[in-house]
Amino acid sequence: MRTSAANSPAAGTPSVMKAAALDRFGGVEELALRSVRVPAVGENDVLIRVEVAGVASWDAVEREGRYDGVFGVPTTFPYVLGWDGAGTVAAVGRNVTRFELGDRVYAATMPATRGGLYAEYGVVEAEYVAHVPDRLSTEQAGVMAWDASTALSGLDVLGLKAHETLMVFGASGGVGHMAVQLARHRRLRVLAVASGDDGVELAKRLGADAVIDGRKDDVLAAASGFAPDGLDGALVTAGGETAERSLNAVKRSGRIAWPNGVTPTPRTSPAAATSSFDGDRTRSGLERLNEIIATSTFEPHIARTFTLDRIRDAHHTLRDHYVGKLALRIAFSDS
Known part of the structure; x- marks a missing residue:
């Protein structure tokens, strides 16, 4: 039987997690590993245990503060970047019926409103979450959504x-x-x-x-x-x-x-x-994308993969020439 209670986490889900976060907007040097609270799960949300997050040019724009206030919400720190990622379902809200604990999923989110996916866990409204197609790796799915x-x-x-x-x-x-x-x-x-x-x-x-x-x-x-x-x-x-x-x-x-x-x-x-x-990150848009992936040879190309503790290196690389996408692999603690 599926879990019915809101905020019901998978066994071992901690209350605190590691994240690459900002205490203020600015250059690459403002990115640092921090211990922050695992985000709360609302009744329409999915909590994802993030394995891979995408690193993109707009992350640098956001890091510098150029999106500050654009999305109609006040900025709060620590501020976790990361617009897309993939991993497994760690908890679901009471209204979520499409996902089970442990499902492999990917998501497109907006860090300003919910917190991003440069972290061990991320919460995303179920509308913007999809199952990872069988023929893609979690790493490929993690850089793909947006x-x-x-x-x-x-x-x-x-x-x-x-x-x-x-x-x-x-x-x-x-x-x-x-x-x-x-x-x-x-x-x-x-x-x-x-x-x-x-x-x-x-x-x-x-x-x-x-x-x-x-x-x-x-x-x-x-x-x-x-x-x-x-x-x-x-x-x-x-x-x-x-x-x-x-x-x-x-x-x-x-x-x-x-x-x-x-x-x-x-x-x-x-x-x-x-x-x-703007890109359509809704359930219908992601499902249509998944249908194409299932019947084609579609493959996200990953140029380089960085671990979470090398987030500054990843952002420096955004300034360099590369093709495809950059990936950030999240390392989990044992606690």
Whole structure:
């Protein structure tokens, strides 16, 4: 019989946990290992024993305080970062019926409102939690939630049909490399604009029809060769001057989309219609993502994995060149 009482934890769940936390916003040096209370579980929540958390560029933005107040809640410290992660269910609220203790799950959360997943335990509303697909490792699932849901939402906004042409700009990044795979699942013809030799190789391996290095190749010339009459759509997952110029490759009847938070935000006025959007992290969005994963070769690519005590190294690496995602593996204490 499933546990029915709210806040009923798995045996051995402690009241205090280790977390990589901030006592104030600032640089990498503000990140430190702290002992903090395990978050309380509300009636609609899932408490996750976190095994792996994703480390992403927006974590650095948040660490610096640039999201302070944006989500309508006051900032409290210690502040635990970490927008996505995976692990096993340690407790559920009384209204939660989809999950059992011990289930392997992944989640997309917002640290400002509930506390993040750079910690041994994290609490997430059940609406934003999903079972890990059997064919993915917990590490892969731990870096996936926000990037994959953002990529899928972007393709929904563009609404392209099978065999139409799509440029994914930033195709070797977190959102971008997942967008390439989801676009191929929709049978779109994909021109991937990646970064570096390793980025080009990754995009090729993931099935892009054509791949160029945005740092050194002529994007407009490549797009003209790929789609002489103009591209049907573009998903821009990385900003900058080259991204701005690339938008001119989209035909007047085409569509351009970028996730909210891409910096710098594209400011040109191309002939095609433009949209910005947020990723759909709801139950229906994550379930749709899981259905795709179950019937495809989708795989999150992890560039490097760090242990929790090396969180500063992970954030330093955010400034470097890498492809795919960075992962943070949580080490558990015996107590």
